[in-house]
Amino acid sequence: MRIEHLYFHFPFCATICPYCGFYVTIGKRKDIALLTEALIREVEILKGYYSLDPKTVYIGGGTPSLAKSEEITQLLSILSKENLQELTIEANPRTISEQKAAEWKEAGVNRVSIGAQSMNEQDLLILGRRHKPKDVADSVHLLRKAGIENINLDFIFGIPGQDLQSLKQSLQMALDLAPSHLSLYCLTYEENTPFFKALQEGKFRCDEQKEIEMIYEATDLLTKHGFIHYEISNFALPGYKSLHNQAYWQGKDYLGIGPSACSTVGTKRWKNVADHSLYVQAVKEGRLAIAEMESLDEESKNKEKIFLGLRTDQGVAISHFDQKEREIIQWLVFEGLGRTVGDRFVLTPRGLLVADSIALYFMN
Ligand code: SF4
Incomplete structure (x- = not known):
């Protein structure tokens, strides 16, 4: 890969x-x-x-x-x-x-x-x-x-x-x-x-x-x-x-190298040990120094994409939202907090100021 x-x-x-x-x-x-x-x-x-x-x-x-x-x-x-x-x-x-x-x-x-x-x-x-x-x-x-x-x-x-x-x-x-x-x-x-x-x-x-x-x-x-x-x-x-x-x-795969670094590849996310001595010891022995690993299901990856996308000027593809979420989008547009640009939903400058609060509507 x-x-x-x-x-x-x-x-x-x-x-x-x-x-x-x-x-x-x-x-x-x-x-x-x-x-x-x-x-x-x-x-x-x-x-x-x-x-x-x-x-x-x-x-x-x-x-x-x-x-x-x-x-x-x-x-x-x-x-x-x-x-x-x-x-x-x-x-x-x-x-x-x-x-x-x-x-x-x-x-x-x-x-x-x-x-x-x-x-x-x-x-x-x-x-x-x-x-x-x-x-x-x-x-x-x-x-x-x-x-x-x-x-x-x-x-x-x-x-x-x-x-x-x-x-x-x-x-x-x-x-x-x-x-x-x-x-x-x-x-x-x-x-x-x-x-x-x-x-x-x-x-x-x-x-x-x-x-x-x-x-x-x-x-x-x-x-x-x-x-x-x-x-x-x-x-x-x-x-x-x-x-x-x-x-x-944009949710691309990346590798984090070094103590406490995080990596995400496909549906796997892991974190290296947050201790430089343990980290050095592990890799010296030819092992990865992974301390935690989790599997991300499709739903949590999608939620994360929405959360991160809303914080950017590229917004989120409307196809990522379900019917209930599209109603929230309509309300945000009505309130002047968001707008649709082509097939994407993007927060307005005013919406961006409260992006994290808006994201919560889509996280539950
Ligand atoms: S200790 Fe200070 S300089 Fe070092 S990473 Fe933290 S904020 Fe940055």
Whole structure:
């Protein structure tokens, strides 16, 4: 079976941000080297089951830009590049050097996603980030110098203390750097994080109304600057939509490689063990490090397709909806929250703001 989309999970970071809910740990040099070897080994094991012919590769984390560029080069050297269209690496500001950027480019990286989060110093302090806004600008310049033009900036809104004005200023500073793509996520309070504890203790407060206003204004600003709002949290200039993320949203098969990475192939979904030592040990012994596996029936795959599709500007083919659901569609169209485009149902910009609530109508 041919697999066209690969995700690598690199679970190491320089420090752990107080809001982070991912499987990440502080990375020591030795662990990074062992992990790189293990990722390569897992690819070799997977090649025994699947034909890997990647169109998109995404190296995420964590902070994969902490790895030496020769480690990234070594990892990428074992993949076929024949049909490769998009090769993204996530990077944190302050972890990119001129040499690293040039070597990534040489290894085939053509897209970098920078964890900017904000261009406001106070926001970055609250988020526990070590970088300053200037580091984001420096990273963008280094990547451009190396010839990497496709640059995403990740942003967070709803940060404690952030107001609408500071979000807009932050985004304007980002726009001045001319990225090709922007991801804008609402801060979530993940269980077992210091931020979650602060929320429980009443030190932080969620203000849903303010968050809706923020995403509304941010969308307005970005679309006025030529960005297409193509997924609830993602904005791209024409020609720069993320191919890798679109593959997820369209329900394509993908393999996740590395500790805690998820894979979905056909009706099977599995997750690797969320422990880098156990992961390294398993693949060293020639085994896949699968911790959980589930079978997806047609109904749950269809529901997932609807849930993910509604969050995008491509919407969902009307053939995916049953009679009862088509009545809901009619009501959403009447309310101005959705519209039909050819044979697809797509949410309007107003509907997109409440996409997750709308999706619930179709999940039950
Ligand atoms: S840099 Fe990203 S992945 Fe690492 S701890 Fe912070 S939020 Fe989590």
